[in-house]
Amino acid sequence: MxxxxxxxxxxxxxxxxxxxxxxxxxxxxxxxxxxxxxxDGCTAYLEQMRTTIRLTGAxxxxxxxxxxxxxxxxxxxxxxxxx
Amino acid sequence: MDETRTxxxxxxxxxxxxxxxxxxxxxxxxxxxYRPSMLRIARMYVPTPAVAEEVVQDAxxxxxxxxxxFEGRSSLRTWIFRILVNTAKSRGQREARxxxxxxxxxxxxxxxxxxxxxxxxxxDDPRWPGHWAAPPTRWDGVPEDRLLSAETLARIGEAxxxxxxxxxxxxxxxxxxxxxxxxxxxxLDLSETNQRVLLHRARSKVRRALESYLAQEGTG
Numbered sequence: 608m609x610x611x612x613x614x615x616x617x618x619x620x621x622x623x624x625x626x627x628x629x630x631x632x633x634x635x636x637x638x639x640x641x642x643x644x645x646x647d648g649c650t651a652y653l654e655q656m657r658t659t660i661r662l663t664g665a666x667x668x669x670x671x672x673x674x675x676x677x678x679x680x681x682x683x684x685x686x687x688x689x690x
Numbered sequence: 691m692d693e694t695r696t697x698x699x700x701x702x703x704x705x706x707x708x709x710x711x712x713x714x715x716x717x718x719x720x721x722x723x724y725r726p727s728m729l730r731i732a733r734m735y736v737p738t739p740a741v742a743e744e745v746v747q748d749a750x751x752x753x754x755x756x757x758x759x760f761e762g763r764s765s766l767r768t769w770i771f772r773i774l775v776n777t778a779k780s781r782g783q784r785e786a787r788x789x790x791x792x793x794x795x796x797x798x799x800x801x802x803x804x805x806x807x808x809x810x811x812x813x814d815d816p817r818w819p820g821h822w823a824a825p826p827t828r829w830d831g832v833p834e835d836r837l838l839s840a841e842t843l844a845r846i847g848e849a850x851x852x853x854x855x856x857x858x859x860x861x862x863x864x865x866x867x868x869x870x871x872x873x874x875x876x877x878l879d880l881s882e883t884n885q886r887v888l889l890h891r892a893r894s895k896v897r898r899a900l901e902s903y904l905a906q907e908g909t910g
Contacts, residue, residue: 615820617810621803624890628871630882648825652805658829658837659897663846663865665838675725675743676718682747683717686754 614642619649623656696873698762698769705766710757721750724767727862728774731878734794734855735778737785745781749774764876767869771877795856795880797887804894832904842903849899853892860885861892 614622619642625631626639643649698706708716725746732742732749752773760769779791809824829837836842850858850866859878863869869877875885 615810616822616825617803617805617807617813617820620805620894621890623804624886624893628886628889630886646822648822651826651828655826655829655897655901656893659846659893659900660865662837662842662900663850663861663893663896664868666843666847666850666866676721678747679721679725679750680714680718682750683714683754686751687712 614638616642616646616649616652619643619646620652623653626653627656627660696765696768696870696876698760698765702766703762706757706760706762709754720766720770724770727859727867728771730855730862731771731774731859732778734859735775735782735791741781741785742778745778746774748781749777752777765873768873768877772879775878795878795884795888797856797884797891798854801891804890805898826901829904842900845899845903846896849896850892853895857888857892857895860888861896864889865893 619639622631622635622639626636631639643653705716705720709720728746728749729742732745733739736742736745749770753770756769756773760766764772782791809822811818811821811823813819815821850861853861860874860880863874863877864871871882871885874880875882878885
């Protein structure tokens with residue numbers, strides 16, 4: 608079943624980001640999608656990567672400490688006065 | 691070119707107008723948004739956290755001084771991060787940092803594969819070489835409130851924290867803050883390939899961490 612020109616699961620997982628970034632050459636993209644169409648494991652893997660990206664997007668950046676806020680406010684006020 | 695896709699938005703231009711007119715709240719909201727990333731990126735170029743803190747302040751001053759000349763050819767944040775990177779580089783040079791800057795964003799040597807090789811059949815398997823032996827399971831059966839629970843997100847945060855700095859900053863800008871690939875490349879002066887390799891390694895590790903966390907939870 609697995610002819611040499613077919614993509615293996617092991618190589619597909621290394622191409623997922625290129626696939627999602629739309630950076631695969633057309634022929635490579637075809638092989639990727641053909642493999643995906645017949646492989647539940649890789650379909651699940653791609654779905655996990657998409658979920659990972661979505662959940663990472665739900666993180667928030669940390670709050671900034673007050674001293675740093677004050678220091679930057681002084682930078683802004685100093686600039687405003689100096690103009 | 692990428693530049694055209696990352697031009698300043700209407701919102702950017704309004705914000706610049708408010709900064710020029712001396713609006714403190716506008717300034718502080720920008721600071722709030724970008725300071726954490728700026729600090730971590732600065733830290734890659736200079737030897738200590740205290741110096742990174744100074745670099746960020748100097749960069750903001752550079753931003754303010756450059757406001758009058760901001761023409762909107764790039765987005766506001768791309769422009770801010772370019773100023774940051776330039777400030778950090780020249781400070782890093784003065785501090786005689788030993789690591790060359792060009793290597794900061796190089797992905798480095800080949801890492802372990804994205805997925806544990808033990809989960810695939812061997813390459814000389816007669817029927818299915820390199821195919822899944824232990825395939826991943828779909829997550830669409832996992833309830834949404836568990837995926838988005840504070841604990842799951844904390845695991846993701848820990849996995850990101852554990853990454854090498856260059857992978858960590860790329861995944862933060864791309865996936866936490868939602869920047870486009872073009873913006874990250876422009877802001878950090880990073881090649882398309884390097885960025886993608888860093889992002890791939892970062893995402894693959896976060897996925898692994900999530901997978902082992904969700905599997906644990908499932909059986910427990």
